[in-house]
Amino acid sequence: MKKKQLVMIGNGMAGVRVIEEILKMDREQYKITIFGNEPHPNYNRIQLSNVLQGNTTFEETIINDLQWYESNEIQLFTGEEVTQINTDEQYVISDIGRQVSYDELILATGSLPFILPIPGADKKGVIGFRDIKDCVEMIQTSKKYKKAAVIGGGLLGLEAAKGLIHLGMKVDVVHLMEHLMERQLDAVASNMLKAELETQGMNFLMEKATVELIGTDRVEGIRFKDGTEAKADLIVMAAGIKPNVKLASESGIYVNRGIVVNDFMETNVPHVYAVGECAEHREVVYGLVAPLYEQGKVLAKTLCGQKENGYKGSITGTQLKVSDIDLFSAGEIYDDPTSKSIVVHNEYEGIYKKVLIRNDRIVGIVLYGDTKDSNRLYRMLTEKQDVSESTTISFLQSGEAVESNDIASMPNDEVVCGCNGISKETIVQAIKEEGVSTVEQVGGCTNAGRSCGRCKPVIQEIIAYTLGDEFTHAAEKKTVCGCTSLSRDEVVAEIQVKGLTTIKEVMNVLEWKTDEGCSKCRPALNYFLGMVHPAYVDDRDSRLVNEKMHANIQKDGTYSVIPRMYGGVTTAKDLRKLADVAEKYDVQLLKITGGQRIGLYGLEKDQLPAVWEELGMPSGYAYGKTLRTVKTCVGAQFCRFGTQDSMSLGIELEKRFERLDTPHKVKMGVSACPRNCAEAGIKDVGIVGLDGGWEIYVAGNGGTDLRAGDLLCKVKTEEEIYEITGAFLQYYREAALYLERTSTWIERVGLDHVKDVLANEKKRKELNERLNATLARYEEPWARAIEEPAIREAYYRKRELVK
Numbered sequence: 001m002k003k004k005q006l007v008m009i010g011n012g013m014a015g016v017r018v019i020e021e022i023l024k025m026d027r028e029q030y031k032i033t034i035f036g037n038e039p040h041p042n043y044n045r046i047q048l049s050n051v052l053q054g055n056t057t058f059e060e061t062i063i064n065d066l067q068w069y070e071s072n073e074i075q076l077f078t079g080e081e082v083t084q085i086n087t088d089e090q091y092v093i094s095d096i097g098r099q100v101s102y103d104e105l106i107l108a109t110g111s112l113p114f115i116l117p118i119p120g121a122d123k124k125g126v127i128g129f130r131d132i133k134d135c136v137e138m139i140q141t142s143k144k145y146k147k148a149a150v151i152g153g154g155l156l157g158l159e160a161a162k163g164l165i166h167l168g169m170k171v172d173v174v175h176l177m178e179h180l181m182e183r184q185l186d187a188v189a190s191n192m193l194k195a196e197l198e199t200q201g202m203n204f205l206m207e208k209a210t211v212e213l214i215g216t217d218r219v220e221g222i223r224f225k226d227g228t229e230a231k232a233d234l235i236v237m238a239a240g241i242k243p244n245v246k247l248a249s250e251s252g253i254y255v256n257r258g259i260v261v262n263d264f265m266e267t268n269v270p271h272v273y274a275v276g277e278c279a280e281h282r283e284v285v286y287g288l289v290a291p292l293y294e295q296g297k298v299l300a301k302t303l304c305g306q307k308e309n310g311y312k313g314s315i316t317g318t319q320l321k322v323s324d325i326d327l328f329s330a331g332e333i334y335d336d337p338t339s340k341s342i343v344v345h346n347e348y349e350g351i352y353k354k355v356l357i358r359n360d361r362i363v364g365i366v367l368y369g370d371t372k373d374s375n376r377l378y379r380m381l382t383e384k385q386d387v388s389e390s391t392t393i394s395f396l397q398s399g400e401a402v403e404s405n406d407i408a409s410m411p412n413d414e415v416v417c418g419c420n421g422i423s424k425e426t427i428v429q430a431i432k433e434e435g436v437s438t439v440e441q442v443g444g445c446t447n448a449g450r451s452c453g454r455c456k457p458v459i460q461e462i463i464a465y466t467l468g469d470e471f472t473h474a475a476e477k478k479t480v481c482g483c484t485s486l487s488r489d490e491v492v493a494e495i496q497v498k499g500l501t502t503i504k505e506v507m508n509v510l511e512w513k514t515d516e517g518c519s520k521c522r523p524a525l526n527y528f529l530g531m532v533h534p535a536y537v538d539d540r541d542s543r544l545v546n547e548k549m550h551a552n553i554q555k556d557g558t559y560s561v562i563p564r565m566y567g568g569v570t571t572a573k574d575l576r577k578l579a580d581v582a583e584k585y586d587v588q589l590l591k592i593t594g595g596q597r598i599g600l601y602g603l604e605k606d607q608l609p610a611v612w613e614e615l616g617m618p619s620g621y622a623y624g625k626t627l628r629t630v631k632t633c634v635g636a637q638f639c640r641f642g643t644q645d646s647m648s649l650g651i652e653l654e655k656r657f658e659r660l661d662t663p664h665k666v667k668m669g670v671s672a673c674p675r676n677c678a679e680a681g682i683k684d685v686g687i688v689g690l691d692g693g694w695e696i697y698v699a700g701n702g703g704t705d706l707r708a709g710d711l712l713c714k715v716k717t718e719e720e721i722y723e724i725t726g727a728f729l730q731y732y733r734e735a736a737l738y739l740e741r742t743s744t745w746i747e748r749v750g751l752d753h754v755k756d757v758l759a760n761e762k763k764r765k766e767l768n769e770r771l772n773a774t775l776a777r778y779e780e781p782w783a784r785a786i787e788e789p790a791i792r793e794a795y796y797r798k799r800e801l802v803k
C-alpha cells in the first residue's frame, strides 16, 4: 500500500511527540516530512533554563538526534521555514522555495516571545528567551558585559535571571505587578519566593512599567513610566508568549488567539491539524508540556484512525526550576467568597501550604518550601475527589523526605511524572517486566522524566522500592542503554567469552529488551564487535548516520566532502582537482577546515559518489569516530626554530592510523619545537619536538571541554612514537566507553594507570599486534561506493521531494 504523505510544520517538543506516538501505533501508514526553522533536531526547550544555570549541556538537551529521524525514515528539513500553505491543492512551500505535498498536515509552530512594543526594543542586546540561539547569546554576552535586566517576573523571567547570575552577571528583575509569579502564587508565597531569590543575588524592581529601552546602537538601560532608569547591557524580555499563528491565519485557517481546534485537534480546514502552544482548544492556549503531550496522544490517534474520546482540556501544575526553591501551584490561587482555604504557614521553617476548596472539591493548590504533597493533592484536584471527609492533617502531611513508606502507600494510579502523565503503576511495570533499573532507562521505556525532570527523584525512589536489595548494585551500573541492563564492560566480556560475532547474536544471547535495539546500542555494539574481532564485517546500517553515509550531513540536509590532506600538506595537482570539482558541482562553500584540509560543502547525497570518483582522493573521515587529522607545523624542513621533521612524522602517523574505529573521534598534532604551532597540547595525541627527541602528550581537547594534554613520556626516535601511539590508541579502543573522548576517559581512569599499562613492554607489544590486525581490515570506503551500484542505490539515491 502506498504510504500517505504526512507533513509537519515545526520540529519542537509537542509536534515530535505526535510523531513518536504515531510510530508506536502504526509505522506503515505515513511517509513523514518535518520542517523546523531552527537548525537543530528536536531538543528539550525546558532544559534551556538548566543549560543557563550550568546544570546541563546543549548536547544533553537533544531528545531525538538526527539518527532517530534517519532510522525512522523521516525527512527532516532543519533551518527551513514554511512560508505558505495551499490548503486547496494540499501543499506547503518553504522559504527556499521547496514545495512538498501533503495528505495530512500538522501545524506545530509553538509560540514566540512577547517583545514589548516600545521604543528601543529593536536595539542590539535585546532578546527573548525561547531557543538555543537566545541561550548562546546570553552566555556570550556574559563574557563581555556585566549588567543584565530581565523584564517579567514570571516562571521564564526568574529562570533566566538565575541563569544570568550563574553566568556572573548582575541582574535586575523588572516586574509590572506587586507580586512575582502572580499567576501561580498568592501574596504570601510570592513574598517568600522574593526573599529567597534576593538572597540568591536577584535585585527586584517591582511595579515598574518599562516605557523605553535607551542606548545608541546597543541597549544601555531601561526607562520606566515613573521617570526612573536602570542600567543594562542586556535585556531579556520574559513578559509572556504569543502563539505563532501568522502562517495559519494567512493560509485561511481559523485563528482566534491560537489556531482553533476541536477535541480531535482538527482545525476548520480538512486534513489540517494543530497541536502544542500554537493551538487553541476550548478557548485555552497552553504553555506547559503536560497538556501538549496529552493533545499529542489524541492527535496521533486521530491520524491513525483511532478516534476515541478526544481531548477535553487540562488543569496544569507548575514548578519553578531554580535551585533551592521548592514550589508548586495548580488551579486557582486566590481566595474568593465562594471558596474556603486550608492554610499551613510555618514561618520558622519557611513552609507555606494552601489548598482552596469549593463545593467539597479542591480547586487550587499553592505549596512553597515543601512540595512533597503536590502529586497527591494534584491528583485529588484533577480527579475532582470529594474531600468532605478529609482532615487538615490528611490534606497537608509533614515535610519529611520521600521515603520507601511513601512509595508503598502511594496509590498505583498516582501520576508521578506530570509532564508525561506517567503513573507509579506504569513505572513499576517497566521495572518488573522490562528489567530496567535506572531513571534513564525508565524514561526510555515510559517517557517519564524526559521533560522538566522534576519527577526524577521520585522515579529513583520507586526503582529503589521495587528492586529492594538488588537496587544498590543495579543503580551503580551505567548500562549501554535502556535496551539492556548490562554495562559496557559486561557486554564486551560476554562478546569475548561467548564468541558472539553479530549484533543480532548479541541481542539474542544477552536477552536484549527490544527486537532491533536503538540508536544508542546499535552503533555501540557494532563498535564493540569490531574492537573484539579484528576480522569483523562492519554492519554499516548500525552506524551513526554520518558514518553510514561516509559524509557529514549539514543543517540543510546536504553533505560535505573532505578528502585527506595528510599532515595538512597538499599539491598543486590536488588543489586543481578540488577546484575543478567545486566548479563542476557548483558547491556552496569551499573552506579550509580546522584540521588543515579543504572541505567542499553543500552537495546533494546523489552527487557524492561522482564527486569522490572525480577527486580520486582518500576520504578524510571528517565524519567518523576515528582518526580525523594530524595537524603539523612546517618544522625543520622550513622553519628556523624547527628541531625535528614534524611534517614527515605527521604524515606517517596519519597514514598508519587512518580509518581506525575508535570510541570517539581522535585528533593528533605534531609540532617541531615547544612553540607548538600545531597546537599539539590540545590534541588526543600531541607530539612536540625537542633537541634530540620528542615529548608525547595525550588526552588534550580543544573543544567544549577544553583540556590541556598530559605528558605521557619523552622518547628519542620516531619508531618509539609509532609504538607508543599505537599502544595508546589500542588501549583507548579497548578500555574506554563508546562515545567517550580520550580526555574524559583519562580523567576517569587516571593518567598513572595508562602510564603503567604503556610502560609494560609486553603489553605494549600485544596492544600493537591487536591494533595492526584490526588496521588490516580497513579499505577506502568510497572505492566500494564508486564500484558497486547496489551501494549507490541503497545509500546515495537522489532525495525525492514529496510532491
Ligand SMILES: Cc1cc2nc3c(=O)[nH]c(=O)nc-3n(C[C@H](O)[C@H](O)[C@H](O)COP(=O)(O)OP(=O)(O)OC[C@H]3O[C@@H](n4cnc5c(N)ncnc54)[C@H](O)[C@@H]3O)c2cc1C
Binding pocket: 009, 010, 011, 012, 013, 014, 015, 016, 035, 036, 037, 038, 045, 046, 047, 048, 049, 080, 081, 082, 083, 108, 109, 110, 111, 129, 130, 131, 156, 244, 247, 275, 276, 277, 278, 286, 287, 288, 289, 290, 292, 321, 419, 452
Ligand atoms: C526556557 C524555557 C523553559 C521552559 N520550562 C518549562 C517547564 O519547566 N515545564 C513545562 O511544562 N514547560 C516549560 N516550557 C514551555 C515548553 O518548552 C513549551 O510548552 C513547549 O516547548 C512547546 O512545544 P511546541 O512544540 O508547541 O513549541 P516549540 O517547542 O516552540 O516548537 C515549535 C517549533 O516550530 C518551529 N516553527 C515555527 N514556525 C515554523 C515554520 N513556519 N516553519 C518551520 N518551523 C517553524 C519553531 O522554530 C520551533 O522550533 C519552557 C519554555 C522555555 C522557553
Ligand SMILES: NC(=O)c1ccc[n+]([C@@H]2O[C@H](COP(=O)([O-])OP(=O)(O)OC[C@H]3O[C@@H](n4cnc5c(N)ncnc54)[C@H](O)[C@@H]3O)[C@@H](O)[C@H]2O)c1
Binding pocket: 116, 151, 152, 153, 154, 155, 156, 157, 159, 174, 175, 176, 177, 180, 181, 182, 183, 208, 209, 210, 238, 239, 240, 241, 286, 287, 288, 318, 319, 320, 321
Ligand atoms: N518552570 C516552568 O514551568 C516554566 C519555565 C519557563 C517558562 N515556562 C512557560 O513559558 C511560557 C513563558 O513564560 P513567561 O514567564 O514569559 O510567561 P507568563 O505569562 O507566565 O509570565 C509573564 C510575567 O511577566 C509579567 N509582565 C508582563 N508584562 C510586563 C512588563 N511590561 N514588565 C514587567 N513584567 C511584565 C507578568 O506580570 C507575568 O508575571 C509560559 O507558558 C510558561 O508556562 C514554564
Ligand code: SF4
Binding pocket: 633, 634, 635, 636, 639, 640, 641, 642, 643, 646, 671, 672, 673, 674, 675, 676, 677, 678
Ligand atoms: S612549532 Fe616550532 S618548528 Fe614548528 S613552525 Fe612553530 S616555531 Fe617552527
Ligand code: FES
Binding pocket: 416, 417, 418, 419, 420, 448, 449, 450, 451, 452, 453, 454, 455, 456
Ligand atoms: S514531571 Fe516533568 S519530566 Fe516528569
